Amino acid sequence: MTISEKSAYLKGLMDGLSLNTETDEGKMIAAIVDLLGDMAKRITDIEETTIAISDELDEIEEDLDAIEDFILDEDEDYEDEDFEDEWDEDEDYEEGFDFGDEESTIYEVECACGEIINFDEEVLEQGSMTCPNCGELLEFSVEDDE
Numbered sequence: 001m002t003i004s005e006k007s008a009y010l011k012g013l014m015d016g017l018s019l020n021t022e023t024d025e026g027k028m029i030a031a032i033v034d035l036l037g038d039m040a041k042r043i044t045d046i047e048e049t050t051i052a053i054s055d056e057l058d059e060i061e062e063d064l065d066a067i068e069d070f071i072l073d074e075d076e077d078y079e080d081e082d083f084e085d086e087w088d089e090d091e092d093y094e095e096g097f098d099f100g101d102e103e104s105t106i107y108e109v110e111c112a113c114g115e116i117i118n119f120d121e122e123v124l125e126q127g128s129m130t131c132p133n134c135g136e137l138l139e140f141s142v143e144d145d146e
Contacts (some may be wrong), residue, residue, distance in 0.1 A: 007033075007040035111136060 014033050020026045104120050111117060115133035121130050128139040
């Protein structure tokens with residue numbers, strides 16, 4: 001028996017007993033039965049809402065699983081054999097540019113396009129380089145302070 005059915009049963013018992021609702025005891029019992037009826041309706045509404053929310057959460061979980069599968073499938077596409085051959089997992093790669101000698105000086109220049117370019121002394125001695133972003137020729141002059 002559900003809580004609504006139990007509440008209806010109690011109301012039926014009260015009506016069947018022909019309680020006098022004009023006495024203090026009758027008023028009290030009638031108020032309790034009405035309260036139980038209201039509470040049963042409210043609990044039923046809460047249960048229905050909870051079930052609806054649970055169903056929506058299940059749908060969201062399924063959507064997230066589908067998105068996760070899609071993303072993982074795309075990540076697997078990048079694990080191409082040609083790409084893996086370019087990198088040796090045993091080597092340690094450092095971020096930034098590898099200019100060989102640890103003692104070499106790194107220079108920085110900003111192109112007119114806004115690109116910041118790092119280069120070493122060898123490029124400086126050449127006197128110019130092309131911006132990798134816009135293709136503009138950047139020229140340098142080496143002035144000796146000595």
